[in-house]
Amino acid sequence: MSSQPRLANAFWVVSMTLCPTAIATVSVDTTSGDNARELWQALGAIGALGASISEEHGGVGAGVHALSVVAEAIAEAGVPLMLIALSPAVCATMIDGFGSPAQKAEWLPGLADGSRVLGFAITEPDAGSNTHNLRMRARRDGGSWVLSGQKYYVSHVDNADALLTVARVEDELKVFLVPTDAPGLTRSPIKVEILSPERQYNVFYDDVRLDDSALVGPNAGMAVLYAGLNPERIVSAALLNGIARYAIDIAAAYARERIVWNVPIGAHQAVSHPLARAETALAASRLLTASAARAFDAGEPGGVDAAMAKLTASETASTALDAAMQTLGGNGMSREYGLATLHGLVRLFRIAPVSSEMLLNHVAHKRLSLPRSY
Ligand SMILES: Cc1cc2nc3c(=O)[nH]c(=O)nc-3n(C[C@H](O)[C@H](O)[C@H](O)COP(=O)(O)OP(=O)(O)OC[C@H]3O[C@@H](n4cnc5c(N)ncnc54)[C@H](O)[C@@H]3O)c2cc1C
Numbered sequence: 001m002s003s004q005p006r007l008a009n010a011f012w013v014v015s016m017t018l019c020p021t022a023i024a025t026v027s028v029d030t031t032s033g034d035n036a037r038e039l040w041q042a043l044g045a046i047g048a049l050g051a052s053i054s055e056e057h058g059g060v061g062a063g064v065h066a067l068s069v070v071a072e073a074i075a076e077a078g079v080p081l082m083l084i085a086l087s088p089a090v091c092a093t094m095i096d097g098f099g100s101p102a103q104k105a106e107w108l109p110g111l112a113d114g115s116r117v118l119g120f121a122i123t124e125p126d127a128g129s130n131t132h133n134l135r136m137r138a139r140r141d142g143g144s145w146v147l148s149g150q151k152y153y154v155s156h157v158d159n160a161d162a163l164l165t166v167a168r169v170e171d172e173l174k175v176f177l178v179p180t181d182a183p184g185l186t187r188s189p190i191k192v193e194i195l196s197p198e199r200q201y202n203v204f205y206d207d208v209r210l211d212d213s214a215l216v217g218p219n220a221g222m223a224v225l226y227a228g229l230n231p232e233r234i235v236s237a238a239l240l241n242g243i244a245r246y247a248i249d250i251a252a253a254y255a256r257e258r259i260v261w262n263v264p265i266g267a268h269q270a271v272s273h274p275l276a277r278a279e280t281a282l283a284a285s286r287l288l289t290a291s292a293a294r295a296f297d298a299g300e301p302g303g304v305d306a307a308m309a310k311l312t313a314s315e316t317a318s319t320a321l322d323a324a325m326q327t328l329g330g331n332g333m334s335r336e337y338g339l340a341t342l343h344g345l346v347r348l349f350r351i352a353p354v355s356s357e358m359l360l361n362h363v364a365h366k367r368l369s370l371p372r373s374y
Pocket of ligand 1: 119121124127152194348351355357358
């Protein structure tokens with residue numbers, strides 16, 4: 001047995017205790033859109049954000065399974081930060097796997113301790129689910145790379161130090177580290193109906209000049225991009241499992257106490273069965289997520305496992321949240337009980353970071369050998 005599964009198991013115990021404690025020390029209302037940097041740093045300080053970053057660069061080296069444990073723990077504690085599926089899961093994994101020694105030394109320790117944050121910019125207005133259509137180009141001019149184009153729905157740009165940006169170099173997609181204060185980079189906010197500290201932006205690259213040190217894995221081809229996508233799906237799934245746990249627990253506690261006839265409402269099967277069904281779906285979803293994480297950490301291809309995990313977790317969280325809101329009646333809609341508050345976020349995960357339809361396409365093609373439809 002490699003040391004990673006053991007480390008991930010140990011992380012489970014530690015995260016479930018330390019993450020809620022770290023969260024409790026920070027007075028940030030994460031539903032208001034307030035800056036959550038303080039909270040992020042509190043999680044960094046206990047080692048949670050460096051779970052999957054290699055030890056030599058300031059992390060714990062416990063793999064994506066351990067990072068998924070953290071994601072589940074913070075969501076279960078009521079703080080489902082989407083950023084965990086981006087900065088540590090996508091960006092740190094790409095840099096750890098393919099960055100130059102200088103890029104690793106510059107970025108990984110800060111990503112691990114929460115003092116630095118990276119955003120990930122791939123989606124474009126004319127190329128959402130279809131990355132083959134990406135238009136943003138990086139061209140050579142003298143000794144520089146010059147990036148031009150637009151990304152949209154890029155999360156957390158206002159709090160990121162740089163954006164890992166996917167751009168086309170001839171026929172290949174390459175990944176560039178673009179500082180958020182680079183000359184020629186501008187942004188405009190996109191208003192969304194999601195209550196979370198992460199804000200969304202259009203990002204415009206107007207001849208942004210970068211030197212060679214900005215390119216991640218110059219000779220690794222698409223492997224750099226693919227390295228980050230499965231961790232993003234797995235950690236998103238874990239976050240959703242934590243949200244489902246949070247919602248079911250609130251609803252079960254409420255159903256045990258609330259009496260409107262002569263028994264607690266949980267005695268009515270119309271109330272208890274949807275919660276029991278959600279609990280069952282959550283147990284299955286957690287197994288899929290853990291198995292996808294272990295496959296990734298073991299170096300297996302694991303794309304179908306990650307797709308199934310994210311698909312199942314997004315549906316499970318939607319069902320669980322809906323059942324929980326129904327259990328609370330009118331209180332299901334209140335800010336105080338914190339359920340309806342999560343509605344936009346949970347719904348988002350059937351669209352992003354990859355939609356349920358694209359995940360089904362992947363499973364149909366790769367696992368069932370059905371003709372490729374995309
Ligand atoms: C809040 C939020 C945060 C985000 N954060 C980021 C971020 O940080 N960085 C980033 O790069 N992007 C981010 N995104 C973008 C997100 O990844 C995309 O919205 C998502 O990938 C879907 O792309 P699209 O919106 O262009 O939809 P489209 O690709 O236009 O798809 C629209 C619909 O058509 C369906 N569809 C399309 N093609 C097919 C097909 N072949 N078969 C079946 N169905 C299909 C899709 O499933 C979807 O339901 C974010 C989005 C949101 C809303």
